[in-house]
Amino acid sequence: MITRTNTSAELSTGEWQQLYQRYAPMMYGFIMNILKDKVAADQVFSKAFIDLKKHVREIHTASSPRIWFIKYAMQTCMRYQQQNKNLNSGVNNIYSAGKHWVENMEKSKTT
DSSP, rough: OOOOSSSSSSHHHHHHHHHHHHHHHHHHHHHHHHHHHHHHHHHHHHHHHHGGGGOOOOOOOSOOOOHHHHHHHHHHHHHHHHTTTTHHHHHHHHHHHHHHHHHHHHHHHHH
16 A cells, blocks of 8 residues: 555655556566567657556555556556557457456455
8 A cells, every 4th residue: 555645646756666566566567568669668658657646545555566557557558559550359359358357456456
């Protein structure tokens, strides 16, 4: 969980660093696993983390930030596939892989 030092929708630099340290490796690993292309994964990951500023409240109120990050990464990968390759099969593969990751995380929360 992110330790909040303020109540605004903005995160301090320290809070962003905490967020990045905790969730970036998992999020990047998921994106790389899906796209299997380092250049594409780097682009998608960078865009996703920059866009996270729009979702601060959702992250803070999520019951499981880990699952929230994987779902967000999955959606970002799907948008990337649709915009750059226009492959519906790629979108279906991303959805299936993301669903599998989320199910495994939910199982690990209960054990």
